[in-house]
Amino acid sequence: MxxxxxxxxxxxxxxxxxxxxxxxxxxxxxxxxxxxxxxxxxxxxxxxxxxxxxxxxxxxxxxxxxxxxxxxxxxxxxxxxxxxxxxxxxxxxxLKESVEDMGLYEDVSGAGGASLQPQCQAIQDVEKAVSLFESTGRISATVMEASIFRRPYFLARFLPALLTPRMLPVKADTRMSFIEALKKADKIPAAQYSSYVESCQKQRQQDGGAVCLDTNDEPLEVLKIQLQEFTELLVEGNDGEMSAQLSRISHTLSVIFPGCNDEPVGRTVIELHTNTPLSPELHVKVVSMILRNFCQCVLDASRANPPNK
CATH class of the missing domain: 1.20.1440 (de novo design (two linked rop proteins))
Incomplete structure (x- = not known):
């Protein structure tokens, strides 16, 4: 033995x-x-x-x-x-060691893994989890097990390290895709996700309105897909998911219409139109897209819940 x-x-x-x-x-x-x-x-x-x-x-x-x-x-x-x-x-x-502070991917080499500060350990766990997601396309079993059997660590350490505010790209990168996968698996509360996206918007504003936008990204296409997804969520009646989706839409709009840095997050399209000197064609496209989606939402919602209710 x-x-x-x-x-x-x-x-x-x-x-x-x-x-x-x-x-x-x-x-x-x-x-x-x-x-x-x-x-x-x-x-x-x-x-x-x-x-x-x-x-x-x-x-x-x-x-x-x-x-x-x-x-x-x-x-x-x-x-x-x-x-x-x-x-x-x-x-x-x-030994003044806590079981709950043990990372998901613990380094048992004795070369410093056990002596890491809890937050540093959580950051390493997030990087490892995102890396595994990138290579496999799936949430690792270790993360899924931790969300059930090690909830204190998962909620108090792992998720805060994962949901650190940053400038979000319009087109999802690996980290965003990993977060979305966890969200769809009901591992991230909708309110916490919505707060994360709003914090990312504020982060962008504090950084002088810079936008993390790849030249290959098509924000109008992203917005179109997000609006379609919102219509589906409206029919399902999931308020938490709807709130999170509105945060995504708000972020995309803030990329399309950078506007003034001091403006609050979540401005309406009309406010963006009057405050941002961009091409009229772009404004017409976006406004038309949102109005069309709004009408579709009303129609779909009316089928499930007649207006008189």
Missing amino acids: ITAFLLARQGALEGPAIFPSYSNWFKMSFGGGSGYHATSKKSLVFLLKFLSDLVPFEPPQYLKVHILQPPYVPVKHRSLLMEYVSLAKTRLAD
């Missing part, structure tokens, strides 16, 4: 191309119900005694893995696992 743990930890230091992370190895080896320890009380007692004997000497990052990814234990022997967890948590308390 000692040899197995030493080899697993050494292998984990070599990186995922060579060996799974220690957290994944421990979960694969002991987290299922088909292992020897799950079917034999003698094996289970041996495993937990082995882990308990290591507690006084374990670096905190390994103790955190054992607590957050505990071995599978049959219900009738749950008390044995609780004894180990209690012992490990006591040791972490003595």
Whole structure:
């Protein structure tokens, strides 16, 4: 057993191309119900005694893995696992380490991952999660599990680090796409998302009205799609989603019509028209697009809820 743990930890230091992370190895080896320890009380007692004997000497990052990814234990022997967890948590308390501050992609190399400040750890987790999303096109299982089983960290650390205000591009980049994916998975509250987009608009205004706009972006097309999506949300009657979508539309309008930096966020198109000396053709297109969408919204909403209601 000692040899197995030493080899697993050494292998984990070599990186995922060579060996799974220690957290994944421990979960694969002991987290299922088909292992020897799950079917034999003698094996289970041996495993937990082995882990308990290591507690006084374990670096905190390994103790955190054992607590957050505990071995599978049959219900009738749950008390044995609780004894180990209690012992490990006591040791972490003595070391002034918090389980909740452990990152989603914990570095168990001992080269500084465990000593990172919680906010710095959250920023690293966000960068890793966005990178994995870019390469796979899916939200990593680690993030999804954290949103359920580690909600305090996910809500208080991960989401604030992810939703840091910045100048948003009109055409979604990887980070925006990742945020949108989390939003669609109901992992980001609509009100928090709406507040994030509005903060991004204010950030752009504070930076002198600069716009993060790629030359290949077509903001009018983006606006058209956003208005169509808003019509669909209106029919569904999801107020939170509608509010978030209005924030997206407001941001796109602020890019099309930069206007005056001191103007409040969410100005109407008419105000933008009178304050911004841009081409009349552009204004006509945008105003027509919004009026057409407004009429469509009224028609669609009337079918579901007659006007007299």
